Amino acid sequence: MSEKAEVMECAHAREHFPAFDQKEFSPQVLAHLERCEDCRTQLAEYRVLQAGLASLADIDLQPPSWLLGTITERVAEAARRRAVIEETRKQLGRATTVTTRQFGEHRVAAGSALGLAVLAGAVLFGRSKRHGVKVAA
Amino acid sequence: MDVPDSVIKACQEGDQAAFEELIRLTHASVYSLSLRIVGNPEDAAEVTQDVFIKLLRVIKQFRGDAKFSTWLYRVTSNVAITLLRRRSRRNVEVRMEPEDWSLLPAVESSDPAVTAEQHSLRARLDAAIASLPEDHRTIVVMKDVYGLGFDEIAEQLKIQEGAARVRLFRARQKLRVLLRDELAAG
Numbered sequence: 187m188s189e190k191a192e193v194m195e196c197a198h199a200r201e202h203f204p205a206f207d208q209k210e211f212s213p214q215v216l217a218h219l220e221r222c223e224d225c226r227t228q229l230a231e232y233r234v235l236q237a238g239l240a241s242l243a244d245i246d247l248q249p250p251s252w253l254l255g256t257i258t259e260r261v262a263e264a265a266r267r268r269a270v271i272e273e274t275r276k277q278l279g280r281a282t283t284v285t286t287r288q289f290g291e292h293r294v295a296a297g298s299a300l301g302l303a304v305l306a307g308a309v310l311f312g313r314s315k316r317h318g319v320k321v322a323a
Numbered sequence: 324m325d326v327p328d329s330v331i332k333a334c335q336e337g338d339q340a341a342f343e344e345l346i347r348l349t350h351a352s353v354y355s356l357s358l359r360i361v362g363n364p365e366d367a368a369e370v371t372q373d374v375f376i377k378l379l380r381v382i383k384q385f386r387g388d389a390k391f392s393t394w395l396y397r398v399t400s401n402v403a404i405t406l407l408r409r410r411s412r413r414n415v416e417v418r419m420e421p422e423d424w425s426l427l428p429a430v431e432s433s434d435p436a437v438t439a440e441q442h443s444l445r446a447r448l449d450a451a452i453a454s455l456p457e458d459h460r461t462i463v464v465m466k467d468v469y470g471l472g473f474d475e476i477a478e479q480l481k482i483q484e485g486a487a488r489v490r491l492f493r494a495r496q497k498l499r500v501l502l503r504d505e506l507a508a509g
């Protein structure tokens with residue numbers, strides 16, 4: 187194979203290496219790997235990279251010393267607030283049904299009260315009108 | 324990260340002591356993932372606090388069909404990405420210098436398999452990741468370090484899976500070049 191063709195083959199093969207997974211490589215790429223040591227070396231570097239990156243998840247970085255206390259406090263505060271909101275919501279829920287029920291009753295009451303008021307108003311108005319007429323007269 | 328099922332279950336039932344235990348057991352992992360995504364300790368601390376406040380609300384949604392750690396990583400990356408978006412809308416990006424990453428102490432591992440050599444590799448990998456542009460950094464951290472799936476990464480970053488894959492490949496290529504000496508020695 188000419189040198190130029192080989193360089194092209196290497197370049198083509200290497201495009202696939204960042205996939206890490208050899209199962210994703212075409213038969214041409216695999217065949218090239220068989221005969222090209224440079225590409226095998228580069229692929230090996232990707233494998234070391236892959237393993238190194240995966241191992242990072244097991245190494246935690248030291249958080250600032252105040253962080254644990256602050257999280258615990260903020261979470262306790264948030265939990266308290268949630269509890270208050272839930273309690274309020276529950277009570278509001280109860281209050282709402284009570285109000286609706288009472289409003290229902292009130293409506294009946296209000297209805298009759300309005301009736302009475304109209305009646306009373308009519309009576310009073312009539313009386314005052316008569317009275318007014320009387321005064322005016 | 325190792326959280327007993329009993330602690331998770333108690334948290335889901337609203338047990339406050341259990342929640343404090345959960346915070347104690349996982350806050351360093353949440354902080355580390357946050358820091359690796361947002362790139363500076365102040366924002367990472369803010370993200371970590373917000374993650375646990377969010378957990379109060381959403382921990383009931385964990386159903387045990389994935390590992391708890393994976394689920395928590397998903398919640399964490401989500402909060403971290405939201406912060407990055409807020410920052411970029413305001414055009415501020417605060418990042419530690421890549422070389423400062425080697426100064427960050429790691430939590431002493433109880434696992435004897437984690438050697439001094441791994442700790443120094445850790446510092447160099449973290450520094451290399453930190454030197455990537457934000458979109459490359461985020462995807463490498465989510466996929467290659469914390470093992471999240473392409474589907475959820477694409478969803479969180481609001482890009483197509485194909486685009487996520489291309490971006491990840493570019494990031495890995497850059498990392499290989501940046502770390503060439505170490506990788507060849509390994």
Ligand SMILES: [Zn+2]
Pocket residue numbers: 195196197199218222223224225
């Ligand atoms: Zn080759």
